[in-house]
Amino acid sequence: MLHIGLNLGFAAHPGLSDEDMYHHELDLAVEADALGYDSVWVVEHHFSDYSLCPDNFVVLAHLAGRTSRIKLGTAAVILPWNNPLRVAEKALMVDAISRGRLLLGVGRGLSRTEYEPFRIPLDETRDRFDEAAPMIFEALETGVLHGDGPFYPQPRAELRPRPRGSFLGRRYMVAGSPESVVAAARLRASMMSFIVKPVPDLMPTFTRYRELFEAEHGEIAPPIALNVNMYCHADDELAKERHFEYVNRFFLANVEHYEMAGEHFASIKGHERYAANAEYFREIGLEKAAHNYAATALWGSPERILGQIEAIRDELGDFELTVAPSFGGMPYDQARASLELFAREVLPKARSLRGKPVSTAA
Numbered sequence: 001m002l003h004i005g006l007n008l009g010f011a012a013h014p015g016l017s018d019e020d021m022y023h024h025e026l027d028l029a030v031e032a033d034a035l036g037y038d039s040v041w042v043v044e045h046h047f048s049d050y051s052l053c054p055d056n057f058v059v060l061a062h063l064a065g066r067t068s069r070i071k072l073g074t075a076a077v078i079l080p081w082n083n084p085l086r087v088a089e090k091a092l093m094v095d096a097i098s099r100g101r102l103l104l105g106v107g108r109g110l111s112r113t114e115y116e117p118f119r120i121p122l123d124e125t126r127d128r129f130d131e132a133a134p135m136i137f138e139a140l141e142t143g144v145l146h147g148d149g150p151f152y153p154q155p156r157a158e159l160r161p162r163p164r165g166s167f168l169g170r171r172y173m174v175a176g177s178p179e180s181v182v183a184a185a186r187l188r189a190s191m192m193s194f195i196v197k198p199v200p201d202l203m204p205t206f207t208r209y210r211e212l213f214e215a216e217h218g219e220i221a222p223p224i225a226l227n228v229n230m231y232c233h234a235d236d237e238l239a240k241e242r243h244f245e246y247v248n249r250f251f252l253a254n255v256e257h258y259e260m261a262g263e264h265f266a267s268i269k270g271h272e273r274y275a276a277n278a279e280y281f282r283e284i285g286l287e288k289a290a291h292n293y294a295a296t297a298l299w300g301s302p303e304r305i306l307g308q309i310e311a312i313r314d315e316l317g318d319f320e321l322t323v324a325p326s327f328g329g330m331p332y333d334q335a336r337a338s339l340e341l342f343a344r345e346v347l348p349k350a351r352s353l354r355g356k357p358v359s360t361a362a
Contacts (some may be wrong), residue, residue, distance in 0.1 A: 002309075002354035003320040004031050004038030004347060006339065007075055007227055008059075011253070012049035014329050023330045026063065028339060035343035040067075041075035041322055046114045050257035057090040064098035068191040072098055075192065075227065075322070076107035076174050079136070080128040081118050084152050087132070088159055096161040100345030102166060104140070104194055106133055106173035111258050123269040126179060133173070133187055140167045172225055181205060185212035190222040190320070195296050199226075199315050206316065209361045210275060220357045223318040229297040230323035231330075232342040236301045243299035243343075244291070251290040253328070255302065298323065302345035302352035309350050315356035324337065 008029060013021040025027035029040040042059045043052030060072040072094065077087055095102040108129040115122055119125060131149040139145035143163050146156040171189035175181050176285065186189045191209045193202065206224050213221035229247050298305050312319065323342070326335035 001237055001351040003223070004350060005041055005071070005073065005320070005322040006037055007041045007043070007324040008053075009043055009051055009321050009324060009327060010045070010053035010251075011051050011327070011329075012080045013332075018052060021142075025326070026059070026066070028065050028332075028336065029063050029070075030207065030289070031336065032339065032343075033070040035147070035340065035342065037070060037203045038262060039071035039073050039322070041073035041103075041105065043075055044078050044081070047117055048083070048113055048257060050253055057094050060094050060102070061097055064094065065159060070101070071102035071103050072101045073104045073172070075118065076105040076172070078109040078114075079106050079132040080120055080125050080139055082112070082132075084132040084135045084139075084146055084147065085154060085157060088136050088145050091140060091167075092143075092159055092161050092163060096164060103170050103172060105172035105174065106136070106189075107192075108180070113257065114284070124151075126269065133183065137171060137189075139166065173243070175209065176205065178208075181209045182212060185209055185216055185221070188213075188217055190225050192225045192227065195226055195228045196293055198296050199312050209362065210358055214360055220359050223320045223354070223357075224316060225322065226312070226316075227324065229294075229299075229321040229327050230325055230338065230342065231299045232302060232303055232305055232338045232339065232346065233295075236304060239300045239304075242330070242334065243297065244294045245295040246330040247288045247297055249328030251293045252286065253278045255286060255289075270287075275302075302341065305314055305346050306349055306353075309346075309353050313353045317358040320354060321350075 006028070008025045010022065010025055012018065014264070032040055040063065043051055043053050044056045046054050056074045060074070079087065091102060091104050108125045112122060128151050131147065131151050133209065135145055135147045135152065139159060140163055143159050144156060145154060145159060147154040168188065171187060172192045173180070173184040173187060173189040173292055174194070175184040176190045176193060181191065192207070210221040229250065229328035230241055231243040298308050309321065310353070325339045326332065
């Protein structure tokens with residue numbers, strides 16, 4: 001059956017204190033558990049209104065105590081900002097507290113406004129990630145972490161609590177650049193993709209990941225994990241109006257936070273893909289780019305959204321779906337109503353829309 005989760009962004013919210021925003025986000029997760037969603041994913045971000053969740057393990061440990069069955073995912077732990085030893089320890093701790101509900105997603109981050117306070121140059125991010133990720137994933141299987149790399153030299157350390165079970169099948173990695181796709185396949189991790197273009201435009205990247213995974217491990221790649229904004233309302237026109245308003249705000253905040261139209265990417269090792277994207281944004285203008293981004297998301301009546309999910313399935317085959325229900329300053333009563341309507345009218349029918357596993361072997 002199609003795995004369907006939700007993603008919490010923890011963005012500063014107009015008219016709310018940071019504390020009140022946190023409790024609204026946490027309440028969405030608790031409600032999602034009761035509504036039958038399969039997973040809840042929590043971001044890691046620092047130092048700005050764009051998102052203020054500096055430790056997703058802390059949030060997930062809290063949610064482990066307030067929920068009973070929903071899987072708990074990191075989307076993602078940004079490895080260059082964290083010591084690999086501490087990431088492995090926290091992952092094992094949350095997995096023990098939740099009795100095996102942790103899904104570990106990792107990424108390397110992008111924003112200069114977040115990297116500069118950590119005193120880490122952007123041109124080190126790829127090398128740091130490539131060193132840390134294998135150390136962590138191996139430690140979660142063996143209970144022992146060690147490394148001899150230049151960034152994280154680590155004498156052998158036995159971890160407690162000990163692993164309660166394998167994380168194979170629970171490894172995720174945010175990937176979009178050619179280098180990240182290679183790394184995700186090598187690490188035997190599910191590819192996480194935050195949808196910024198129509199799925200057909202992303203198929204070459206997804207196919208490449210599947211090819212690399214199957215060649216490396218001799219088995220079909222796991223489902224592609226898609227993360228997408230979602231607004232569901234019985235009135236199609238009202239849904240469109242609200243969705244495009246709030247998604248446009250979210251997109252512009254995203255562009256500002258990551259400096260997505262900036263010229264600095266061209267001179268940073270490992271960021272060539274972002275340099276090309278920045279050129280694209282400068283060429284077509286941010287207003288059109290925001291509209292194009294909004295059009296890729298899920299919005300409308302339950303019937304319309306079901307059709308959108310089915311179209312993704314038909315194009316992509318095997319996938320998992322994570323919806324972001326709160327974005328761009330959307331009032332929480334609207335986000336909650338959308339989440340509930342989706343659960344009532346879309347979730348039961350969408351379960352049957354998981355695609356078949358895709359083999360790329362000749």
